[in-house]
Amino acid sequence: MASSYFLLLAAVLALVSCQAAASDPSPLQDFCVADNSSRVLVNGFVCKDPKDVKVEDSFLAAKLDIPRDTKMNKVGSNVTLINVMRIPGLNTLGISLARIDYAPLGEDPPHTHPRATEILTVLEGTLYVGFVTSNPENNFLSKELNKGDIFVFPQGLIHFQFNPNPYKPAVAIAALSSQNPGAITVANAIFGSKPMISDDVLAKAFQVEKNTVDWLQAQFWADNHN
Numbered sequence: 001m002a003s004s005y006f007l008l009l010a011a012v013l014a015l016v017s018c019q020a021a022a023s024d025p026s027p028l029q030d031f032c033v034a035d036n037s038s039r040v041l042v043n044g045f046v047c048k049d050p051k052d053v054k055v056e057d058s059f060l061a062a063k064l065d066i067p068r069d070t071k072m073n074k075v076g077s078n079v080t081l082i083n084v085m086r087i088p089g090l091n092t093l094g095i096s097l098a099r100i101d102y103a104p105l106g107e108d109p110p111h112t113h114p115r116a117t118e119i120l121t122v123l124e125g126t127l128y129v130g131f132v133t134s135n136p137e138n139n140f141l142s143k144e145l146n147k148g149d150i151f152v153f154p155q156g157l158i159h160f161q162f163n164p165n166p167y168k169p170a171v172a173i174a175a176l177s178s179q180n181p182g183a184i185t186v187a188n189a190i191f192g193s194k195p196m197i198s199d200d201v202l203a204k205a206f207q208v209e210k211n212t213v214d215w216l217q218a219q220f221w222a223d224n225h226n
Contacts, residue, residue, distance in 0.1 A: 024092070024094035024115075024178050026092075027093060031091075032045075032047040032091050033089050033091060034088035034089075035088075036088060044179070045084065047091070057089045062080070062086070067169070067171070068099070068101040070106055073222035074222060075109050075224055076105060076107065077101060077103065077107055078224060078226065079099075079224055079226070083181070091179060092179070095176070096175075096179055096181055097176065098176070099172075100171070100173075100174060101169065102172075103169055104163060104167055106162075106169075106170075107163065109186070110158050111158065111159070111186060112158050112184050113155065113178075113182055115155070115180065115182050116155055116181030116182070117154055117155040117177045118153040118174050118175070118177075120161070121172060121173050121174075122145045122171075123173060124171040125170025126146055126163065126170060127144070127164075128142065128145075129145055129153075130142030130159065131158060133157065134156075134157065185223070185224075187221060190202065191213075191219065199213040199214055
């Protein structure tokens with residue numbers, strides 16, 4: 001009986017450790033400020049010597065109170081991401097944030113964050129948001145959000161935000177559960193990859209003619225992140 005309890009405990013501990021390893025690692029010290037000058041390659045960034053850490057390592061005059069230009073791309077949005085590359089002090093802390101500006105009828109198009117869950121708060125305007133669950137169900141869950149509303153996008157799932165108002169812009173702040181959440185914009189990745197994916201492959205996948213794929217690949221797939 002004792003051996004059975006031991007095996008059960010070992011299984012639970014293994015499951016907990018696997019879950020813990022599925023996101024950014026927890027810090028083992030007060031801070032691990034990223035040393036951007038180091039040439040050592042690790043999963044994340046090498047720690048700066050604590051004696052060399054300065055208050056500026058945890059600060060950025062990001063001016064997130066200032067509206068961003070939403071005319072710089074065809075989708076009508078501008079994502080200002082604040083991650084470990086902008087604030088070295090975020091290294092190992094497992095968090096980042098973004099300001100997202102939407103033009104009237106602008107959107108942050110379908111995309112995924114491979115390393116983070118996102119929680120979004122609407123600061124101004126209205127947003128229609130949604131995400132799609134994984135195969136085989138591919139359930140689509142959507143909601144219209146107003147100022148002050150909050151919505152969660154689970155890690156790795158394709159999601160979007162759209163401003164349905166043709167006259168007024170919208171603004172949101174998003175917090176993400178990784179120092180470097182990453183973003184894969186679906187259309188950009190599929191039709192704007194370098195080198196291009198074979199049109200035979202994409203025509204088969206989307207069940208369309210190859211000339212349709214060729215036309216899509218000829219478009220300029222701009223990045224809405226800065």
